[in-house]
Amino acid sequence: MHEMSLSRGMIDIIQDYAAKSGFRRVDVVRLEIGALSCVEPAALEFCFESVARDTVADGAKLEIINVAGEAWCWDCARGVEVDRHGDRCPGCGGFRLKVRSGDAMRIKELEVV
Ligand SMILES: [Zn+2]
Known part of the structure; x- marks a missing residue:
């Protein structure tokens, strides 16, 4: 499962950070999830808890911040906002889009003890 490997990756990053910074416990993990990342928040929470x-x-606790996707439209020659893969350009209705951002997930902040 996609969310399982993402959760493992998050834990690796957090433990690495804990070893360097010396905190003992994490209360809240703030995560930015791009609208185009195909991450299912409920599945991610479930996997994260077990990992x-x-x-x-x-x-x-996971706090998920949703980030809009951004794509470049070749026809409009400008950046546009998109919610999912396969969306049409909101400007011209075309499909000639190239995703530029919003397809990733990253840890934004940790609240630690
Ligand atoms: Zn367009």
């Missing part, structure tokens, strides 16, 4: 067990992030 986080017995780590510094055990019991940590």
Whole structure:
């Protein structure tokens, strides 16, 4: 499952950070998830909870911030906002779009103890 490997990646980053910064527990993980990342928030929460067990992030809460996707429309020659893959350009209704951002997930902030 996609969300499972993402969760493992998050825990790796968090533990790495914990080793450097010396905090013992994470309360809240703020995550930015792009509208085009195909990440299912409920699945991610479920996977994260199980992967986080017995780590510094055990019991940590996920706060998900949704980020709009951005694509370049070749016909309008400008950047436009899109919500999902396969969306039409909101400007001209065309499909000649190239996704520029909003297809990734990243940890924005950690609240730690
Ligand atoms: Zn367009």
